[in-house]
Amino acid sequence: MGNSPFRLARRLREVRPSPTLSLLAKAKSLAAQGVDLVSFAAGEPDFDTPEHVKEAAIAALRAGFTKYTATAGIPELRAAIANKLKRENGLSFAPEQVLVSCGAKQSLYNFFQALLSEGDEVVIFAPYWVSYPEMVRLADGTPVIIETSEEDGYVPDPRQLSRALSARTRAVVLNSPTNPTGAVLSRQALGRIAAVLRGHDCLIVTDDIYEKLLYLPEPFADIANVAPDLLPRTVVVNGFSKAFSMTGFRLGYAAGPRELIAAMQSVQDQSTSNPTSFAQKAAVAALEGPQEPMERMVAEFKSRRDRLVSGLNAIEGIRCRSPEGAFYCFPNVEPLIGRRFKGQPITGSMHLSELLLGEAKVAAVPGLAFGAEGYLRLSFCTSREAIEKGLSRISELVAALA
Ligand SMILES: Cc1ncc(COP(=O)(O)O)c(C=O)c1O
Numbered sequence: 001m002g003n004s005p006f007r008l009a010r011r012l013r014e015v016r017p018s019p020t021l022s023l024l025a026k027a028k029s030l031a032a033q034g035v036d037l038v039s040f041a042a043g044e045p046d047f048d049t050p051e052h053v054k055e056a057a058i059a060a061l062r063a064g065f066t067k068y069t070a071t072a073g074i075p076e077l078r079a080a081i082a083n084k085l086k087r088e089n090g091l092s093f094a095p096e097q098v099l100v101s102c103g104a105k106q107s108l109y110n111f112f113q114a115l116l117s118e119g120d121e122v123v124i125f126a127p128y129w130v131s132y133p134e135m136v137r138l139a140d141g142t143p144v145i146i147e148t149s150e151e152d153g154y155v156p157d158p159r160q161l162s163r164a165l166s167a168r169t170r171a172v173v174l175n176s177p178t179n180p181t182g183a184v185l186s187r188q189a190l191g192r193i194a195a196v197l198r199g200h201d202c203l204i205v206t207d208d209i210y211e212k213l214l215y216l217p218e219p220f221a222d223i224a225n226v227a228p229d230l231l232p233r234t235v236v237v238n239g240f241s242k243a244f245s246m247t248g249f250r251l252g253y254a255a256g257p258r259e260l261i262a263a264m265q266s267v268q269d270q271s272t273s274n275p276t277s278f279a280q281k282a283a284v285a286a287l288e289g290p291q292e293p294m295e296r297m298v299a300e301f302k303s304r305r306d307r308l309v310s311g312l313n314a315i316e317g318i319r320c321r322s323p324e325g326a327f328y329c330f331p332n333v334e335p336l337i338g339r340r341f342k343g344q345p346i347t348g349s350m351h352l353s354e355l356l357l358g359e360a361k362v363a364a365v366p367g368l369a370f371g372a373e374g375y376l377r378l379s380f381c382t383s384r385e386a387i388e389k390g391l392s393r394i395s396e397l398v399a400a401l402a
Helices: 019-032 051-062 075-089 104-115 131-138 158-164 187-197 228-233 258-269 277-288 292-313 349-360 384-399
Strands: 098-101 121-126 142-147 169-175 203-207 234-239 252-255 376-379
Touching (some): 019 349, 075 098, 075 252, 098 104, 098 258, 104 258, 121 131, 131 142, 158 187, 203 228, 252 258, 349 376, 349 384
Parallel strands (some): 121 142, 121 169
Antiparallel strands (some): 234 252
16 A cells, blocks of 8 residues: 555544544434434534624625635734724734634644644643644644543643643643533633743643633633733634634634744645635624624523533433533533443443434534543534423433433
């Protein structure tokens, strides 16, 4: 096989196929076959994109705004993002420090490609969003995973962080509210992380994509708010997908130190160039137009969360903490592992997800995908009726276990 014309790049051999995507594909094909499926697998709001945002895209199309733009985004959008970061987050970035990309995913990808060489390490907290470690591997870097626990509310232990940092550490990834746990890092927790990072010369990337999906009375804060002295080596990543229900527009952004943003732009120059022209116009409308549609969506998510959490906790063998943000529940299902379905022992979260899909027609993502065996991720981006139906199906399957 050494000389096969199809042999792939070495870096790809390190990358694992996304278990979430394969499960989603299976669920989609069942739904396409007409199976009455309840899906808790979605990673996107089930709300329509706000009307004024769609209108802005349509107006841009009609006006012929359909050509290449500057790679980093139209000046109007970069300025609107810099204004948003100042107004809502109290962070000062010049528009030139903002790079608009095809989703926060590309922003993060650009970051790792611009920063990492072979042997460079990036610290990631588990449970983590599946793409972080794979993106690091695709950039020839090495992910260093630090476990966090349900008991500690998924707050990282500063001593563990301190031990994980080395001369090879180039960056630490923070994500709060967190996918998949919905946990939110308090100002105190961020302060303790900042105290450790002050002693190490690495970059910090804060993925704030779930910023608006917050169910706490306290306002959102990231590490740059708590430790402004770290801002010169912090890259803020955010986007339009989750807050504005704009996943298909593919728009996200990074704001950070000029040199790094310029290097990230070089990566984008040679890969995709600019994000879609008319989507950028829609993004300006999202930031500067009425925010009520988003506020209504967040209120609905909060009551769905409460229902899903209480429903899951009512099922014997399942324990679910209430997520403070994002739109995911991350129930502990450890007591179910090892129980038998039709004589066969359940071997882990992947097996349980397969059983739920095959037997109960419920799609839920296994915790294993996020580096946390013994858990499932259930998104509440689905109707209240679907949540009720899904809960009774899960409950029936669990009752059938021996
Ligand atoms: C933690 C996290 N970061 C980034 C993204 C990427 O968002 P997008 O590329 O749609 O902006 C996601 C999407 O699921 C996510 O969960």
